[in-house]
Amino acid sequence: MRVDRHREEPGFGGASPRLRREFPALAHKTYLDTACIGVAPLRAVRAVTELVQGMQYCAGESGTQMHGRLNELRDSARPLAARLIGAEPGDIALVESTTHGLKIAAESLPLNAGDQVLMPDLEFVQMGLVWRQLQDRGVGVRTVPHDASGGVGVDAVQALLTPDVKVLALSSVQWTNGFRADLAALSELCRQRDVWLVVDAAQHLGVLPLSVRQTPVDILVCGGHKWLCSPFGTGFMYLAPRARPRLRRPIAGFFAARPPARTWGEAFERMDVAPLQECEFTDEAYAWETGGTGNFPGAVGLSAALSLVLELRPERIEAHVRALTDYLAEGLDRLGLGMAGPLDPRHRSAILTFGTGRAATDVALMRSLLASGVAVSVRFTSGVGGVRVSCHHYNTFRDIDRLLEAAEEWQRRPQRTRRPDNGTRHGSALAAQARIGRQRALIDALDNDLMNLLSARDGVSRSIRVSRLHGGMPRTDLAREREVVERFHDRLGPNGTRLALELLRMSQGDT
Known part of the structure; x- marks a missing residue:
């Protein structure tokens, strides 16, 4: 075929x-399994590698400067996520995963004893788990049964929207059979009934378009490791501007508050900083983040992965x-x-x-x-x-x-x-072929890593040559080159010696 x-x-x-x-x-x-986990693009891997190498080689004059730069890199994911869904950067909070976002949503919504949450019976187990944990507050959970076609229609939802239902929580695309909800109709229905609309878009964003301007929702959460192809555990949460004033504030760390100076690094240089001082929290969505040291590799990987999705449209x-x-x-x-x-x-x-x-x-x-x-x-x-x-x-x-x-x-x-x-020769050949394919894919990925490292090494060597010339020193340091050769020889033997000499030759280009 x-x-x-x-x-x-x-x-x-x-x-x-x-x-x-x-x-x-x-x-x-x-690979036809992105609904489980996406494949990280090369640009995302490079972004993470460069960040981690910067930490390895202390790419900053101080820890404070490096920490500030890491915060800036993490923040760069917000405007890209906002562009993806037609929102503003201030509407976006960065989260660890879809689960993390749903947990924040459940804790933030102003629900009371007797209130009900409605959700389709096709949902991923985590969707049910997060809302069931509100039972100790007297909040109940009900499900909308699927129909014979494996879908959950708007009429079925409407029939169960009794006055005690305060939240409709659903995945815009269902994880098992790919059913895509009529989100526009459900959004209109929730607005008419004054029902909170919480959307899990983990199986939607990155492969299907969605605009919160055209289809208003109150809270939207999306993990990055599926269709967005982010290589680490991170994602984002959208909190509608009209919703935020009515949401409870979670207990957050100081990074979720406005610094009392231009940056927190500058604030820590002042004598009036104290553990019980008042902190002013912004009205923007990042006030709902954990507020501690963030997942910086995940955020830069997410930024790079989002850039690819936005380029492709x-x-x-x-x-x-x-x-x-x-x-x-x-x-x-x-x-x-x-x-x-x-x-x-x-x-x-x-x-x-x-x-x-x-x-x-x-x-x-x-x-x-x-x-x-x-x-x-x-x-x-x-x-x-x-x-x-x-x-x-x-x-x-x-x-x-x-x-x-x-x-x-x-x-x-x-x-x-x-x-x-099944023990047949044909079956064994197929399995061996598949195994060789996976191993070749790993070699290709390792080769890409080697080429990236060679480029990075060449850049550092070029900077050293420039520094030596500016300092009036000889172009090369023979003692240092001997150290490099000996290190490679000790680790890899004669092949290491040849490799070290080739690396030194490659790094002796024009300055």
Whole structure:
């Protein structure tokens, strides 16, 4: 089952050679599991590496200066997140994860005993867990049952919006079958009923467009490690300006308050700083952050990853992914594998789930796909789910072909041997091929790291040469070069000596 060659290059440039260079590991891997965790782009890895190397080599005249620079780098993620959803930077708080954001939302909403939270029964377990922990305050949780198509309609929600329901909490895209909620209609309904609308957009942002100007919500949370492809545990939370005055303030650290000087570093140089002094908290969303030392590597990784999504533009990413999932749906239909998600284009997302009708068989199929080098998952909730495929901007029609071919090959096996490790020579060859592909992807990633380190080393060597020339010293320091050669020889033997000499030769360019 092969796709026409002209379909290999999507119109918006997605999965083009330029984009694929951001994801070197995917040259030898069919990765269709972004709904679990995204692949970090090269620019995000470089941003994190440069930050950590700066810490390693004390890239600042003092710790105070370095800490201030780290705060500035972390803050740079807010305007990018704001652009993604049509908000303002002051509406954005940085959080550790979707769970962290939901926890802040639950603690901040002014809920009282007898109030109810309404949520679909398709939600991820964490959505239920965070609201159930309000039971000791007398707050209850109710679910909206899904329909036969695996969706939760606006009418079903409206029917359960009784006067005691104060919060509608839901994922804009459901994690098991990819059902995409009619967020605009639900937003209008909540505004009419004066119900708080809390949205988990972890399976939405980065692959589908969303504007909080066009579709108002009160609180939106999104972890960065899925469709945003941020390499570390971080994400962001949107708090609507109209909502913030009514929200409780969490207990926060001093970084969530306005410094009594231009910066906290300058404030600590004053004699009037004391542990019980009054702190003034801003009305902006960052006042809802933890306020301690932040996840700086995560924030710079998130910033770099967001920059890629914004360059590609969510509307174009969605069009590319829609073409891939349409092609996949056609192929699954030919194979007789049933869809477990919505067929209506209005409720489709980047997640497409299919199944065999039995959970155990779905797991066997998934394991066979994994052995063939095709990364997918099996997910179920409230009886809905199956083999989950999640396509992103870095995926191609060739990736879909590989999945369909591997699924078809699995179907042709006798029932009793439908396992990835069935002992046949063909099965062993497939597993070995997939393993070699993963190992080659790792080598490619390591090679990229080596090239980045060589570039960084060359830059430092150039700076040293300039400093020596300005100081009237000889261009090279032979004693220092001998130290370098000896260090490499001690660690790597004769190969280390040759490598050190080549590195020294490379670093003796023009100043």
